[in-house]
Amino acid sequence: MRTFSLRTFLTTRTALLLAILFLIVATKIGEPSYLVLLSEVLRDLGIAFLVAVVVARLYEVGERRRRDLETMESILDASMGEYVSPEIWQDVKR
Numbered sequence: 742m743r744t745f746s747l748r749t750f751l752t753t754r755t756a757l758l759l760a761i762l763f764l765i766v767a768t769k770i771g772e773p774s775y776l777v778l779l780s781e782v783l784r785d786l787g788i789a790f791l792v793a794v795v796v797a798r799l800y801e802v803g804e805r806r807r808r809d810l811e812t813m814e815s816i817l818d819a820s821m822g823e824y825v826s827p828e829i830w831q832d833v834k835r
Contacts, residue, residue, distance in 0.1 A: 757794045763787030 764787035
């Protein structure tokens with residue numbers, strides 16, 4: 742079972758909510774000519790937060806997968822170390 746850290750979950754959730762909020766506000770205030778710059782800045786911030794969430798999630802998934810593989814390898818090494826000598830097990834692993 743995979744566990745998520747609460748801090749990571751809240752951070753990415755907050756960034757996603759900010760992205761959605763900025764994108765919605767940017768579409769609503771773009772009408773008057775003096776607010777066009779603000780609208781574009783908010784749109785760009787929304788896109789930046791959205792990209793940050795996607796990159797953070799992809800990194801988290803990759804890192805978790807790598808850690809799971811390391812854990813499985815260490816468990817296999819420990820269990821096989823009970824049955825064969827370390828030299829033989831290293832030769833088998835190669």
